[in-house]
Amino acid sequence: MSPSCPISQRRVDTNVVRVVSFQVFLFTLLFAVTRNDIFILVVLYDFAARVFRQERYSPFARIAKFVLKRWGATPRYSDESPKRFALYLGFMTAVAIVLFALLGLVKTALFVAFILMICAILEVLFDFCIGCKLYYVLQLTKVIKHDRNFN
Numbered sequence: 001m002s003p004s005c006p007i008s009q010r011r012v013d014t015n016v017v018r019v020v021s022f023q024v025f026l027f028t029l030l031f032a033v034t035r036n037d038i039f040i041l042v043v044l045y046d047f048a049a050r051v052f053r054q055e056r057y058s059p060f061a062r063i064a065k066f067v068l069k070r071w072g073a074t075p076r077y078s079d080e081s082p083k084r085f086a087l088y089l090g091f092m093t094a095v096a097i098v099l100f101a102l103l104g105l106v107k108t109a110l111f112v113a114f115i116l117m118i119c120a121i122l123e124v125l126f127d128f129c130i131g132c133k134l135y136y137v138l139q140l141t142k143v144i145k146h147d148r149n150f151n
Contacts, residue, residue: 010080015073017083018124019064020046024090025120031097032113035106040097040113047091085144086131090116 024043031039042059049058056062068075093116100109122128138144 011077012080012083013068013075014078014083014127015068015076016061016064017129018127019067020050020058020060021120021123023060023063025117025124028097028113028117028120032110032117037098037101040094040101040109043116044091044094044098047087047094050087051091082129082132082135085135086119086129089131089134090119093119 024046027039027043031037031043046058046060049055050061093112097109097112097116100106100112119130122130135144
């Protein structure tokens, strides 16, 4: 299956995704540099709000939409399913970072945070979504069925 063919009936603005990814990168970097758990807790809260489709409670999504509206950016839509899959992976990664940090496994938390930062910065700079690519591979190997509305 080609990444360019429609997979989902729902669409997402990739500009919003990229600005949100920048904020995820920034807050995860702040966590890594300061070792202050509040930064990664904000990331986790934001992921949770978006995973449960409560974007109005997502500070990163609200900021992204505000910034893009002020810039007058034209929306660039793509299929939602791969982006949702990547969102779930990001949420699980943030949960892992928080758990490792709370358990005192700081080096492990920082290692996982580094992985999250790499994924986020690739999205920001190159519009390259590792979670989306994994989604397509899982579809090709029939691990994930061709779900038109990945929830």
